[in-house]
Amino acid sequence: MKKIILSVMMLCLLAPSFYAQKIKGSDTVLPLAQKEAEMFMKNSKQSVSVIGGGSGVGIEALIQGTTDIAMSSRGMKIDEKMKFQGKGRTLVTKIIAYDALAVVINPSNTVSKLTRAQLEGIFTGKITNWNQVGGANLKIIPYSRETSSGTYEFFKEHVLLNKNYLNSILSMPATGAIIQSVSQTKGAIGYVGLAYVNKSVKAIRVSFNGKTFVVPSLANAVNKSYPIVRPLYFYYDKKNQPKVASLVNYILSAKGQNIVREVGYVPLKM
Numbered sequence: 001m002k003k004i005i006l007s008v009m010m011l012c013l014l015a016p017s018f019y020a021q022k023i024k025g026s027d028t029v030l031p032l033a034q035k036e037a038e039m040f041m042k043n044s045k046q047s048v049s050v051i052g053g054g055s056g057v058g059i060e061a062l063i064q065g066t067t068d069i070a071m072s073s074r075g076m077k078i079d080e081k082m083k084f085q086g087k088g089r090t091l092v093t094k095i096i097a098y099d100a101l102a103v104v105i106n107p108s109n110t111v112s113k114l115t116r117a118q119l120e121g122i123f124t125g126k127i128t129n130w131n132q133v134g135g136a137n138l139k140i141i142p143y144s145r146e147t148s149s150g151t152y153e154f155f156k157e158h159v160l161l162n163k164n165y166l167n168s169i170l171s172m173p174a175t176g177a178i179i180q181s182v183s184q185t186k187g188a189i190g191y192v193g194l195a196y197v198n199k200s201v202k203a204i205r206v207s208f209n210g211k212t213f214v215v216p217s218l219a220n221a222v223n224k225s226y227p228i229v230r231p232l233y234f235y236y237d238k239k240n241q242p243k244v245a246s247l248v249n250y251i252l253s254a255k256g257q258n259i260v261r262e263v264g265y266v267p268l269k270m
Contacts, residue, residue: 028196072233074230091235101191109202143190218266
């Protein structure tokens with residue numbers, strides 16, 4: 001019996017080395033968090049599970065205590081902070097990387113650039129045909145992330161200047177679904193994190209001043225010439241710091257930030 005008790009005590013003492021961490025939230029952050037977790041676990045006794053679903057989903061899970069870390073592509077809202085703090089918890093916010101938000105269209109589309117005002121017109125429903133922005137006589141079919149997405153919130157705030165999306169916009173549950181839909185629909189347009197851009201879609205040049213049009217790329221995000229760049233966050237409860245510190249510190253380290261760049265995101269030190 002003494003041996004059994006001693007063994008249990010030893011396991012308790014060693015428990016921090018065997019933590020199973022849960023990360024949930026932003027589909028934008030998902031590819032980065034998955035790669036960071038994969039590399040982290042190679043040299044750690046800790047296990048990490050990473051699940052998407054959207055920034056809002058991750059933050060709600062953190063509030064409810066069903067995830068250790070919420071990953072988000074937007075800042076936490078005041079009401080979310082109040083709910084979290086109302087449970088007697090202290091929020092820790094870490095920016096782990098930056099992301100350039102790319103506007104993508106079908107490769108067959110001849111349009112190659114759009115201004116912020118034109119994007120606002122398209123996603124609010126004022127511009128409905130590609131011939132209104134220099135393209136073919138073709139109906140515009142805009143795709144958006146669903147309302148729980150941090151990308152949805154960020155695009156609305158910074159590109160649409162808080163104007164409402166058109167009522168008939170096609171909302172997608174995940175970023176990959178936008179890539180697939182845009183690649184298969186001639187008149188389509190959508191917005192995705194830079195790491196998701198591939199040859200099946202065409203990323204267009206964007207201008208916020210109507211004069212200088214810049215293509216979304218890692219280099220242009222780093223030199224700050226591309227206008228749609230945002231921080232990516234990890235949120236967690238301060239009391240869980242001993243549990244999550246090793247992983248967070250790994251991501252913020254030089255090795256972790258190299259992974260940020262390799263996956264297609266923008267490292268903290270630009």
